[in-house]
Amino acid sequence: MRIALLALIVCGTTFAQARYDLVIHGGRVLDPETSFDAVRDVGIRGTQIAAISERPLVGARVIDASGLVVAPGFIDLHQHDQTAAGYRLKAMDGVTTALELEIGPPDVRKFLDQRRNAALINYGTTASHPWARAAIFGRPAVGDGEIVPPSGPATNDPATPEQVQRMQQRLRDELNAGGLGVGMGIQYTPGATRQEIIEMFRVAAERGVPVFVHSRGDRVESVGEVIAAAAVTGAPLHIAHINSSCLREAPECLRMVAGARGRGLDVTTEAYPYIAGTTQINSALFNPGWREKFGMDYSDLMIPNTSERLTKERFEQLHASPQPQPIIMFNNTQAMVDQVIANPLTMIASDGVPGHPRNTGTFGRIFAQYVRERRSLALMDAVRKMSYMPAIRLERSTPEARKKGRVQVGADADLVILDPETFRDQSTFEKPAVPSTGVRYLLVNGTLVIDGGAIVPGVAPGGALIGPSAQ
Ligand SMILES: [Zn+2]
Known part of the structure; x- marks a missing residue:
């Protein structure tokens, strides 16, 4: 009798606790840290994953994820377009x-x-050497369209030792x-000597x-320069x-990264799946x-959103302009891109950046081209390259990273729920701003920002990732 009563109380308590804010029901859950890959229910409470269960969970809302993949939300370490x-x-x-x-x-x-309480997804940034240099040379940024300072004394001239010290302080x-x-x-600040580069590494x-x-x-030469700066x-x-x-x-270059890592240096790298840059x-x-x-x-250069290839005259006109006109550069081969994407490092x-399809389609393209078509990446490996590996890279920058890139109890509820058969890029070099398709739901810190394939209006759950020196 007493045992039965106790059992009733325990069951009652368990039932009361086991109601989640949101349940993702019956999806194929992938956790790239542990290689866990099985159909489960995921219970979200507040901003975190609170349960991963073989049995159905109860939630204020239940999303049917049958046939869908439930993976850590992708972490893009390299996104210049930081607009809404x-x-x-x-x-x-x-x-x-x-x-x-x-x-x-x-x-x-x-x-x-500018992004606090206003961002759809999580954001963060670095202390900029090119802009520190520009400020100290007296050419500060003039507008948001500028990603890098334009060519001029601030990028091309060597700095004095005193200017280098001021950059370090900045x-x-x-x-x-x-x-x-x-x-x-560094390619945008060719006036920076090897010594200046090393002094900036010293601040990090x-x-x-x-x-x-x-x-x-300068390809291998330049990778050697930065690995040496890291080493010293x-x-x-x-x-x-x-x-x-x-x-x-x-x-x-990838062999050099592998060699540096093999000798204990913390060196990582990344790639995007396109044959052109911008x-x-x-x-x-x-x-x-x-x-x-x-x-x-000149003809390897193209104006975004058009098919216009440049001539010498057109190049010179645009190069001399103060306008930060983006340009597409066809400079790589498909075979080389494929080899780099498949490399485990x-x-x-x-x-x-706006104007290049990579701004909108990079992650869908990995699924379409490398997981499904070429089959050079296993699904789990693709997810790992897009979520867990970047989270590990961020651990030296913020302890928050340990709760990202994983589908585990206690991790942040940053989750992508996608159709693995249809998730794909839609943008092209001619039409670079078409959204990818196949992401059915997206959660940022427990809040749905995509629901049924459409952006949820009026939500801003994105939080800042802040470095360890923040005051
Ligand atoms: Zn770059």
């Missing part, structure tokens, strides 16, 4: 966290303030404002955060888009000699 419209497109591509780490903005505090201040690391675009090493770097653009300073290193930074030398045509990347250096010609990151 950009966040909607990222969400449609399965992304729950989109970070501007490669270059960083002109002002970290302003960047974070980076420290930006890390104190919440930067997740140091962002560098002081704080124990990574340097996220677009390397100098102790700063962790993340090399952006090894596909476009190394082009035909990408296999050797940048601003008035940037220092197009300083004289670019055709010889990249093996490209590469995370998937979009380098998203």
Whole structure:
């Protein structure tokens, strides 16, 4: 009798506790950390995953996920388009966290303030070396359309030792404002000497955060420069888009990353699944000699949203303009991109900017092209490259990262629920702003931001990821 009563109380209590805010019922749950892959119910309470159960769970709302994959929301370490419209497109591509780490903005505090309580997905950024350099050379940012400073003295001239020290102080201040690391675009600041680069790595090493770097653009040579800077300073290193930074030398660049890791250095890398890159045509990347250096010609350049290929005259007109006109550069081969994407060392990151289909379609394209069509990536490996590996990369920047990139009890409820047969990119080089299809539901910190395939209006659950020096 007493036992029965006790059992009743326990059952009653259990039942009362076991009502979740949201239940995702009967989906194929993938956890890339443990390689768990089975049909389960997932119970969400507040902002976290509270239960993963073989038996059906009870929730205030139950989503039927039969036939769908339930995976950690994708974490994009490299997203320049940090607008509300950009966040909607990222969400449609399965992304729950989109970070501007490669270059960083002109002002970290302003960047974070502008997005507080206003972002659809999670966001964060780095202390920017190119913008620190521009500020100290007296050429601050003039508008939000600028991702990198245009070519000029601030990008092309060497700095004095005193200017280098001021850049270091600027980076420290930006890390104190919440930067997740140091962002560098060495190819966009060709005036920066190897010594200047090492001094910037030293600031990251002081704080124990990574340097996220677009390397100098001489492929193997440039990867050697940043691995050496990591080795001599102790700063962790993340090399952006090894596909476009190394082009035909990408296999050797990846061997160098593997070799550095094998000798205990914290070096990681990423890639995006497209044969063309993009940048601003008035940037220092197009300083004289670019055709010889990249093996490209004017006709390899295209204006986004059109099919217009450039001529010498048109190039010179656009290059000299103060307008940060984006340009598509056809500079890689499909075989090289395929090899880089399949390499176990590469995370998937979009380098998203308006005008290039990678801004909208990177993650869907991995499913369409590499999981389904070429079958060069297993589903779990694709999910790992898009969620768990970036979360691990972020652990030195914020302890919050340990709760992301996983489908586990206690993890943040950042989840993508997608149809593995239809999730795909829709954007092309001619029409680069078409949202991906196949993401049926997306949760950010427990809140639905995509419901039944459509963006939920009026929600802003995205939180900031803040670096360890924030004051
Ligand atoms: Zn870049």
